[in-house]
Amino acid sequence: MQAILYVGHGSRVKEGNDQFRAFIKKAKSDFSGDYFQTEAFIELSKPTIAEGIDWCVQNGATAIAVIPVLLLTANHANMDIPQEIQAAKRKYPDIVFAYGKPFGIQADVVDVALKRLADAGLPLLAEEGKRQEGTTVLVVGRGSSDGNQPSDVAKIARLLYEKTACDNVETCFMAATTPTVAQGLAKVEKLGAQRVYVLPYLLFTGILMNELADTLADRKGNTDTAYVLCEFLGSDDGLAPVLVGRVNEALREIKGGCG
Template identity: 40%
Template sequence: MKAILYVCHGTRVKEGEEQAKQFIERCKEEIDVSIQEVSFLELSSPTIEQGFRTCVEKGATEIVVIPILLLTAGHAKEDIPQELQQVQNKFPHINVKYGRPFGVHQKIIQLLLQRISETKKEIQSDARLLLVGRGSTDPDTKRDFSLIVEALKKESSFKDIDVCFLAATDPTFEEGLIKAKQSQNSQVFVVPYLLFTGVLMKGMQKTLKNYSDEQQEFILSNYLGYHPLLEEVLHERVYEQIVSDGRS
């Protein structure tokens, strides 16, 4: 019997954990698989092992594991597979298939533009966009953001688009803001490429208060969040694994 195990990142912020669980519950309703469980890589529960065991206890013989992550970086390529290997060693009779994170996707580009639109600010001709990622030492992160920038330039009126990161890699958020400040663009739209709420957003809000003035407005959009567009992307990631062996 087939099961799906969703692996979210996890957070110390209870609101972020609940948002993830609610997102998975909504997605489960549209997927015709009887066993579907949620788990977390760190900081929240149930853990990957607990979620895996629950699937097995419910009768699963094959488990499709879907990482609820925005990009393909260290968590997706190393941390989750390592956890799964340890668990699978305890259940060698279970067939495990590992799916893809959301990745660079046109629907996420649409969501970014929607978040900018939701600020209710008219975009000036010289407006600059600063895209803020969580950050990773994995080189694929910068590659993916380059693809996102290319897509945004095609889909929007922004001529100047920069990327910065909150941790682990350069340029830092502070460096991105300083560059934007020096650019003298009349508007700087700061767009967090983050999946859930947490201390990072609160820190960004506090930092930006020191940057806006009469000549230059810094505008913080909402983070991506567990939006219906992401539900559609998740459905794609699930079904590409379910049908990959020729069975529905």
């Protein structure tokens, strides 16, 4: 039997973990009946990755596709999950493992980010016909000491600039790297932005999302800049096709390995 193990980041906020489970439910429906499917978390929540793999094996899995439900590649994707898989291979030498890829920078993901901005009131450039002066998009990444993630967020910011009617896009990060959220807010205010659409480049809510909302609430009345907080990316099924695609890639790898 083949198994699919969906690996989320994990959150101390129950709502964030519930959103993760609701998000993967859509993908699970595409593979129901033929696969044993379950979930695990990198940190902060149970079950752990090791516990998730044990559960797959206990339910008869002879091959496991481990799918990182992560937006971008960073230390969790490059180090933490692979280390868990290597440990599982030593524990279960007869089990075939395939490791999927994070969502990455692709058109489907960028389209969801554009929808979040449009839903918050920022028109696309093609619809508006010109850029709105004094309008900035602030893309807020989770943050990582891995240099790939800040670079990827910068690339995403450029793609958003090319398609939205803002006249500026800036980036900042919630943890582990700079510019920080405080530095990002200070910069857009110094540049004289009249309206800033704050886009949390996160899959789900959690402590970081709540802290961001509180920070923006504190700015209200203390600055001439008006902030509009957009929804996080996984707030609907917009990214479900991307996840299904990542699962199919890993399953093809298993098929090739078993062949």
